[in-house]
Amino acid sequence: MSLLWLRFALGCYFVGLVYAFVALTRTSDLFSRVALHAASLGIVFHFVSLTELFLSGQVAWASVHNAESLLAFLSMAFFMLIYAIYQTTSPGVVVFPVVFFLTFVAAVGEQPVLLTQFVSHKGWLAAHIFLIFIGYAALLVSFGASLLYLLQERRLKAKKSTSLISFLPALEVIDQIGYRSLLLGFPFMTLGLLTGSVVAISTYGHLDFLDPKILLSVLMWAVYMLMVFTRWNSGWRGRRAAFLATFAFAAALAAWAANYFSAIHRFGAS
Amino acid sequence: MRFQLIGVNHKSAPLELRERLAIPESRLPDTCRDLTAYPGIEEGMVISTCNRVEIVTLTTNGHADLRGFLHDHFHLKPEELDAHLYEFREKDAVRHLFRVASSLDSMVVGEAQILGQVKEAYATARAVGAVRGQLDQLFSRAFAVAKRVRSETAVGSSSVSVASVAVELAKKIFGTLQGKNVFIVGAGKMSELAARHLMAHGCASIFVSNRTYERAVGLAQKFNGQAIKFDDLYATCDRADIVITSTGSPKAIFRREHGEQFLARRKNRPMFFIDIAVPRDVSPEMAKLDGIFTYDIDDLQQAVTSHVADRRKEAELAEAIITGEVERFEARLQTLDVVPTIVSLQDHLETIRQAEIDRVRGRMGQLTPEQEIAIEALTRGIINKVMHTPITTLKTAAKESEATMVVDVVRRLFNLRDKETTPPEKKNEVGTRQ
Numbered sequence: 261m262s263l264l265w266l267r268f269a270l271g272c273y274f275v276g277l278v279y280a281f282v283a284l285t286r287t288s289d290l291f292s293r294v295a296l297h298a299a300s301l302g303i304v305f306h307f308v309s310l311t312e313l314f315l316s317g318q319v320a321w322a323s324v325h326n327a328e329s330l331l332a333f334l335s336m337a338f339f340m341l342i343y344a345i346y347q348t349t350s351p352g353v354v355v356f357p358v359v360f361f362l363t364f365v366a367a368v369g370e371q372p373v374l375l376t377q378f379v380s381h382k383g384w385l386a387a388h389i390f391l392i393f394i395g396y397a398a399l400l401v402s403f404g405a406s407l408l409y410l411l412q413e414r415r416l417k418a419k420k421s422t423s424l425i426s427f428l429p430a431l432e433v434i435d436q437i438g439y440r441s442l443l444l445g446f447p448f449m450t451l452g453l454l455t456g457s458v459v460a461i462s463t464y465g466h467l468d469f470l471d472p473k474i475l476l477s478v479l480m481w482a483v484y485m486l487m488v489f490t491r492w493n494s495g496w497r498g499r500r501a502a503f504l505a506t507f508a509f510a511a512a513l514a515a516w517a518a519n520y521f522s523a524i525h526r527f528g529a530s
Numbered sequence: 531m532r533f534q535l536i537g538v539n540h541k542s543a544p545l546e547l548r549e550r551l552a553i554p555e556s557r558l559p560d561t562c563r564d565l566t567a568y569p570g571i572e573e574g575m576v577i578s579t580c581n582r583v584e585i586v587t588l589t590t591n592g593h594a595d596l597r598g599f600l601h602d603h604f605h606l607k608p609e610e611l612d613a614h615l616y617e618f619r620e621k622d623a624v625r626h627l628f629r630v631a632s633s634l635d636s637m638v639v640g641e642a643q644i645l646g647q648v649k650e651a652y653a654t655a656r657a658v659g660a661v662r663g664q665l666d667q668l669f670s671r672a673f674a675v676a677k678r679v680r681s682e683t684a685v686g687s688s689s690v691s692v693a694s695v696a697v698e699l700a701k702k703i704f705g706t707l708q709g710k711n712v713f714i715v716g717a718g719k720m721s722e723l724a725a726r727h728l729m730a731h732g733c734a735s736i737f738v739s740n741r742t743y744e745r746a747v748g749l750a751q752k753f754n755g756q757a758i759k760f761d762d763l764y765a766t767c768d769r770a771d772i773v774i775t776s777t778g779s780p781k782a783i784f785r786r787e788h789g790e791q792f793l794a795r796r797k798n799r800p801m802f803f804i805d806i807a808v809p810r811d812v813s814p815e816m817a818k819l820d821g822i823f824t825y826d827i828d829d830l831q832q833a834v835t836s837h838v839a840d841r842r843k844e845a846e847l848a849e850a851i852i853t854g855e856v857e858r859f860e861a862r863l864q865t866l867d868v869v870p871t872i873v874s875l876q877d878h879l880e881t882i883r884q885a886e887i888d889r890v891r892g893r894m895g896q897l898t899p900e901q902e903i904a905i906e907a908l909t910r911g912i913i914n915k916v917m918h919t920p921i922t923t924l925k926t927a928a929k930e931s932e933a934t935m936v937v938d939v940v941r942r943l944f945n946l947r948d949k950e951t952t953p954p955e956k957k958n959e960v961g962t963r964q
Contacts, residue, residue, distance in 0.1 A: 272859040281683045283553060312553070325670045413820070416699075416703060416823055417817065417823065419829045419832055420826065429703070429705065430701060430702055430703060430704060430705035430706075431702065431703045431705075431800060432703065432800070433705040494797055494798060495796070495797030495798035495799060496798060497798055497820075498798075498821060498823065499820055
């Protein structure tokens with residue numbers, strides 16, 4: 261049943277996906293409203309789907325697909341939060357495609373495979389997943405914002421934006437969205453990694469720093485911290501910040517991909 | 531009509547060329563004098579703003595070599611200049627001037643500054659006697675047309691101007707202008723206007739710097755701002771988010787290294803330079819820095835093209851007004867030509883004289899040829915004597931600016947009807963009678 265709701269959500273996110281592509285070429289107030297409503301509806305379906313999953317009693321958070329679904333949900337929630345504050349749907353240009361992709365993989369996938377190893381640390385595990393995913397979602401939005409910043413900066417520099425109205429908010433607003441997401445995500449990411457370490461240590465007795473998952477996670481965290489630091493210390497933004505954000509995002513993707521070849525961090529042994 | 535107009539504007543010539551043609555205010559009177567001394571030119575004046583340099587003349591035969599004047603005056607080679615020039619004669623020159631004064635030819639259509647600038651140029655030229663008769667008529671009419679366009683269409687009523695465009699761009703960068711600081715470099719009218727707009731949109735404080743410190747103090751007081759010594763410009767400039775610069779400096783005063791310093795001190799928070807100076811105050815290298823946004827006069831033009839569309843309808847209305855006004859002015863100028871009036875006046879009186887003689891002849895019966903000649907000579911002599919002064923006055927008036935008024939009065943006094951064409955032989959007759 262939860263899969264059905266998820267597919268409804270997917271349908272709604274599809275509208276968002278189309279919006280993401282259209283918004284880059286033209287500005288339509290109507291369409292951004294439609295996309296927003298579709299996304300809101302999608303997030304409701306998504307919530308229902310996740311709730312059902314939770315109520316079904318299976319602790320299946322640690323399955324790949326459920327994890328993807330949760331990450332998509334949190335990213336979408338983050339997007340909504342930004343909309344509530346800044347009244348702009350523009351981060352959707354980056355967030356919608358990623359959410360759609362994650363939801364798509366989750367919705368069409370096979371039945372989730374359970375991860376049984378960590379059963380004894382259910383609480384810590386759930387905390388780890390939640391925290392780190394909020395961190396991911398924040399990173400995604402921050403990455404999106406840095407791309408939008410570049411785009412807007414370029415438009416302003418090219419001086420060719422014949423229309424003064426565009427789907428992009430003001431440069432400083434984009435900058436704030438990016439920076440605040442970054443700041444908000446950082447403690448979650450840090451705590452997420454710490455709780456993950458707790459789970460790992462209590463399971464294996466030690467942390468294997470050479471394991472790709474841990475290595476990449478630490479790398480990602482380091483880049484994340486570097487971003488926060490350079491921004492706080494010397495106000496890096498624009499090209500340099502986008503470069504760092506892309507790097508952090510790539511590191512996050514790599515850390516995510518490491519699930520498939522890490523010895524200690526797997527979604528269910530197959 | 532022997533009007534002739536030549537010039538360059540923001541559409542025909544790049545900023546670099548306009549920079550070379552720009553005539554400083556102090557040299558305008560001399561340029562006007564040079565112009566009227568040039569062969570074939572009776573009256574002339576120069577309009578020089580940051581968007582245009584135009585020369586408007588009344589020529590002796592309608593074919594003065596205005597290009598030659600420009601080449602000589604600015605020491606420019608024809609190949610550098612000619613491709614960017616436009617030249618209008620007669621009716622077209624009138625239309626162009628009406629369009630310029632009504633701000634239809636402006637970078638920001640409908641902006642109000644151009645009318646003031648044309649008025650100033652007119653006053654300068656008039657003061658040195660370069661504008662006296664017909665050109666004076668033309669400009670008076672142009673100002674009236676501009677006023678009419680402004681009051682009858684919405685071309686000038688909405689918020690589009692260089693200043694308000696600057697505000698919109700600033701909003702595109704900063705979102706809200708609340709709490710932003712503005713720095714005015716070079717206390718000019720345009721920058722004052724832009725600053726006023728920015729303050730109206732919530733900017734927090736204002737700094738003013740000018741080579742003449744007293745002027746900076748004066749302007750700063752208007753805004754409750756702070757005057758900065760020109761020597762401290764670079765040390766304080768980074769405190770501003772928006773810099774409006776319009777100095778008369780021949781070289782850029784903000785160069786790349788300054789931008790780098792500002793950004794370092796501002797922790798890379800963006801800065802917006804509005805450069806309304808010609809020649810430019812901000813080096814083009816500055817714009818290459820991340821976080822520095824520079825808009826010069828030409829860029830502002832591009833930014834406002836979108837607004838132009840909204841105004842197209844109003845502009846069309848304004849163009850229709852101008853077309854009508856050009857026709858009216860042409861007709862008016864024709865009446866300005868006093869000869870037709872003199873001819874009709876003579877005709878009118880001749881008719882009266884004939885009618886009176888015919889009436890008297892009936893009462894007096896048969897007259898001898900000698901008597902006929904005597905009566906003829908008497909009546910003609912009276913009319914000629916009476917008419918001598920009015921005709922001389924009319925002829926003098928034709929050379930002065932009040933010709934229209936005098937012609938109007940005469941026509942009304944004698945209830946003269948307009949005559950479309952006057953046969954040439956009659957004109958000659960008038961000539962011989964004088």
